[in-house]
Each structure stands twice: as structure tokens, then as C-alpha cells.
Amino acid sequence: MKNICVFCGSSPGADPAYLQMANKLGREIAARGLGLVYGSSNLGLMGEVAKGALLGSAPVVGVLPKVFDGRVQHPDLTELIVTDTMHQRKAKMFEISDGFIALPGGFGTFEELLEILTWSQIGYSSKPCGILNVNGYYDELLKFFDRSVEMRFVKQEHRDAIIVDTDPKKILDKFEKYKPVIIDKWIDK
Ligand code: AMP
Secondary structure, three states, X not given: OOEEEEEOOOOOOOOHHHHHHHHHXXXXXXXXXXXXXXXXXXXXXXXXXXXXXXXXXXXXXXXXXXXXXXXXXXXXXXXXXXXXXHHXXXXXXXXXXXXXXXXXXXXXXXXXHHHHHHHHHOOOOOOOEEEEOHHHXXXXXXXXXXXXXXXXXXOHHHHHOOEEEOOHHHHHHHHHHOOOOOOOOOOOO
């Protein structure tokens, strides 16, 4: 493992625990000698995860689509990669990262997380993906994932492959041991 990609809110959210956890995750990535890959903004949880990682002297790579035009870009990035489109940006983040963690966030975060989960279940990604469930933020989404298994749209094995914890250390420990699920995606063909 070299780089961890973090998906998270570009807003701080209503609970101060979200910002604290973003900072803690950044520091934990640095403490393990890993690098951070993220969306390059200095806003909300995004800025805070970068701040934590930089505090621990981790390399921080920001991947930004042209559309954001450097307006909200973090000033202290180790490296900035600018892509033409949002899709190229996500492809680049995927290419240079070895694992993915979602902190609390909004639609942008959900979209990034769900894309990695989608790629995992069709074998396009064999990289681990985790959710840092700060103060139960993702409880309802996780319940909905369970419902999708119950209703036979998602395989239990693919649901179980999502690493969920409240402690960044435990998520990163589990990443080290992660084995991708290699089974067919489809149910009741
Ligand atoms: P959201 O959860 O809707 O705030 O979106 C956050 C996610 O979308 C992040 O993980 C980023 O990759 C991307 N994103 C959203 N807003 C920005 C921004 N201002 N600058 C860079 N990336 C952003």
C-alpha cells in the first residue's frame, strides 16, 4: 500500500466530530508512511483530511478537474493533477490509489464511494474500500445496502467486502489483509 484515497464532504457538516475524524484520518495515513490522494480542495472535511496528512508530513496529491479552476484548491499540496473532466479525475484517483475511504459527505462523496463498490463487484477493482462511520452518519445507507441484499440485488459477499469501522487505524489494518471477492456479480440470472 502506498496511497489512500479519501472521499469526503466539501462541507464541514453539522457535527464537529466529522472534522475531527477527517484530521485524525489524515494523521493516521501519515503515521503509517502512506500518501493521501483526494479531491484537492481546502474546504470542509476535504481541507481537514489534507491538513492532518500534511501535519504528519505525508505526501498529499490533489486531483482536480478543470471545472473547479483552482478556486478552492489547497495551497500546500505536494502535487496537483489537473484533469479535463470529472470522469478523468475519478479514473486518475483510482489509478494512483491502493485503497479508498469514505468519510461523511454529500452527493459527491456518495457517488465516488458507490463507483468503487460498483467496480469491485464486477472485478474491475481489487482494491479495498472502507467507510468511516462517524457517529452513525452512514447507518441508514448501510441498512439500505442490507435491504438490497435481502431483495436480491446485491450479493452478501459484496456487501460484506465493504470495510466499515469508526476507527481509521482499524480500517487501515483491515486494508492490509484485504482479499478481493472474486465471484459473479449477478443473482438469479
Ligand atoms: P460532497 O460530498 O458533495 O461535498 O462532494 C465531495 C466529493 O466530491 C469529494 O470527495 C471530491 O472528490 C468532490 N468535490 C466536491 N466538491 C469539490 C470541490 N470544491 N473541489 C474539489 N473536489 C470536490
